[in-house]
Amino acid sequence: MRTVTITRDRLGRGPLILVNRSHPLRPAPPPECVPVDSRCPAVALEKQAAALLSACIQSLNGGAQIVPVSGWRSAEEQRRIWDETLHQEGEAFTAQYVAYPGCSEHQTGLAVDLGRAAPHIDFLRPDFPYHGIWGRFRAASVKYGFIERYQAHQTHLTGIAAEPWHFRYVGAPHAALMTEQGLCLEEYSGFLAQTPRRCVLDNGRAVEVRYVPCMGQETEISLPEEGCCQISGDNASGFVVTVWEAG
Structure with a gap:
């Protein structure tokens, strides 16, 4: 595993940011x-x-x-x-x-x-x-x-x-998870915070999605050495980590 450090200003960046009256753009x-x-x-x-x-x-x-x-x-x-x-x-x-x-x-x-x-x-x-x-x-x-x-x-x-x-x-794995679970974006971070989720895309590739709360000015996130990864802020209180398993 490798560790990356994400700064707090990244909360407002990424395809999974929640934007509404309670969560204005950063x-x-x-x-x-x-x-x-x-x-x-x-x-x-x-x-x-x-x-x-x-x-x-x-x-x-x-x-x-x-x-x-x-x-x-x-x-x-x-x-x-x-x-x-x-x-x-x-x-x-x-x-x-x-x-x-x-x-x-x-x-x-x-x-x-x-x-x-x-x-x-x-x-x-x-x-x-x-x-x-x-x-x-x-x-x-x-x-x-x-x-x-x-x-x-x-x-x-x-x-x-x-x-x-x-x-x-929002990205393919997240659109699939939200649709399957009947969730809107306002509910998604809370859903992921319960436990990491795994899904298999139409192309057969497996994806794991997990939520990491923002720990202050800097948050350390563990990622695998192999595979494609994405970290998106949720514009609220944490980060959604998406890992496409190496195939």
């Missing part, structure tokens, strides 16, 4: 984002998330029916959307469907709103049905590392109304 370098689709150059995601989203849509031949509507947003853009929606729709609607500036997943580059192709697409609430190609995308997206982030039965935990169009990249 200072961090801006994400390296690229367009999801050349036809929609203004809609960008963190580069790995963008590549995997594109691959998922292509695997379904869904490019003509699935449209990226909104991806990464700057702090200024999120503030503008909040202010405009508050003015036009009122406080109750805005609180349901727009994250408060500084508390939006869109500012991470890991979240995307998708819509059904149509002459007019509602920017805030795009239509993204549960049937047809859109339902098949939901099922397939899990193995590409995406979850449907805001579901109706989890509103009391997420604080956001059901958004069938909003998908969040």
